[in-house]
Amino acid sequence: MLEALTQLLLFQLAGEVVARGLDLPVPGPVLGMLFLLAALVLRSGPSHELQATSHGLLQHLSLLFVPAGTGIMVHLHRVADEWLPLVAALLASTAATLAVTALVMKLLMRPRTAAAADAP
Amino acid sequence: MTPKLAEIWVYLAASPLLGLTVTLVAYQGAYWLYRRAGCNPLANPVLIAVTALVALLTLTGTSYPTYFAGAQFVHFLLGPATVALAVPLYAQFRRVRTLLVPVAAGLVAGCLTAILTAIAVGKWCGASTPTLLSLAPKSVTTPIAMGVAERIGGIPSLTAVLVIATGILGAVGARWLFNSMRIDDPAIRGFAIGVASHGIGTARAFQVSEEAGAFAALAMGLNGALTALLLPALLPLLRAWMGA
Numbered sequence A: 001m002l003e004a005l006t007q008l009l010l011f012q013l014a015g016e017v018v019a020r021g022l023d024l025p026v027p028g029p030v031l032g033m034l035f036l037l038a039a040l041v042l043r044s045g046p047s048h049e050l051q052a053t054s055h056g057l058l059q060h061l062s063l064l065f066v067p068a069g070t071g072i073m074v075h076l077h078r079v080a081d082e083w084l085p086l087v088a089a090l091l092a093s094t095a096a097t098l099a100v101t102a103l104v105m106k107l108l109m110r111p112r113t114a115a116a117a118d119a120p
Numbered sequence B: 001m002t003p004k005l006a007e008i009w010v011y012l013a014a015s016p017l018l019g020l021t022v023t024l025v026a027y028q029g030a031y032w033l034y035r036r037a038g039c040n041p042l043a044n045p046v047l048i049a050v051t052a053l054v055a056l057l058t059l060t061g062t063s064y065p066t067y068f069a070g071a072q073f074v075h076f077l078l079g080p081a082t083v084a085l086a087v088p089l090y091a092q093f094r095r096v097r098t099l100l101v102p103v104a105a106g107l108v109a110g111c112l113t114a115i116l117t118a119i120a121v122g123k124w125c126g127a128s129t130p131t132l133l134s135l136a137p138k139s140v141t142t143p144i145a146m147g148v149a150e151r152i153g154g155i156p157s158l159t160a161v162l163v164i165a166t167g168i169l170g171a172v173g174a175r176w177l178f179n180s181m182r183i184d185d186p187a188i189r190g191f192a193i194g195v196a197s198h199g200i201g202t203a204r205a206f207q208v209s210e211e212a213g214a215f216a217a218l219a220m221g222l223n224g225a226l227t228a229l230l231l232p233a234l235l236p237l238l239r240a241w242m243g244a
Helices: A002-021 A028-042 A048-059 A061-081 A083-118 B003-014 B016-036 B045-060 B064-076 B078-084 B086-091 B093-098 B100-124 B129-135 B142-152 B156-181 B186-208 B210-242
Strands: none
Touching: A002 A028, A002 A048, A002 B078, A028 B078, A028 B086, A028 B142, A028 B210, A048 A061, A048 B078, A048 B086, A061 A083, A061 B016, A061 B045, A061 B064, A061 B078, A061 B142, A061 B156, A083 B100, A083 B129, A083 B156, A083 B186, B003 B016, B016 B045, B016 B064, B045 B064, B045 B156, B064 B078, B078 B086, B078 B142, B086 B093, B086 B210, B100 B129, B100 B186, B100 B210, B129 B142, B129 B156, B129 B210, B142 B156, B142 B186, B142 B210, B156 B186, B186 B210
């Protein structure tokens, strides 16, 4: 576990250094994730230890949002002032994203399924 | 309060122990309620825990920075957890090859739709620029969304709450929307839920079928990465559009 945790922190650190060093607008941990993904592709898979540690960390991922989420108490006035655009944007954008993603995929997958259906 | 109790409170209120402990207790209580509610997306544990903590801090007159001094130890783990997302993402990687074109096109279309419609509707209804920038990454998983919000000038804690709300909306409404659109391929349904409503939607998709869940998990990871790369790059254009 210690080894895998060190590995995750090293990738995060690498992501942070590259993001700040090259002045990239991408969050450091996201770059770290992409670096680790590249490493996993190159080494064809995670070690057993990394697999177990990631699983443990991600199993309780929701807990990790709680401290930041509680920060909403500082911004309650903003939510109270702007609740209408927030609610409207969330409803419309979530529905539109679901619909557009599904329609684009359905459109591009149709040839494949049609060909399969035509086959004897 | 007796003088002794008051003394203990003064000590505890200033120590990180209390903030850390109440975070863990609130989350475990909320998780217990969520399980009792049959994992209903409306009983989202983060939402319940945050509501309870905000109420507790307000009632005891504790400031957020005082609370965060303790809670930051939990918060810190978001970084390594984001890096760890590479592991489940790798596990889904092989599936992409067979459906490369529909997956890539659906991903790009969904990612842009999520960002642009959120800003367009929010702007049309009169939201301020920091609020719009907090809305923009709302469809991606919380650690990435918060990191992006911070980078582009949004408010990370507002983003965290908007991300959770988006996840709940997608998890509750997707079934109804897909049925009315006559979309029944579980791969498409799962992938679209993952793009639109990240982990909360993914958890819901896994309850429906293994295939839908796997595609949702894949979509969540890919959209997180794409949004993190695309949104900061689009920022100058978006700022011009928002008039800020």
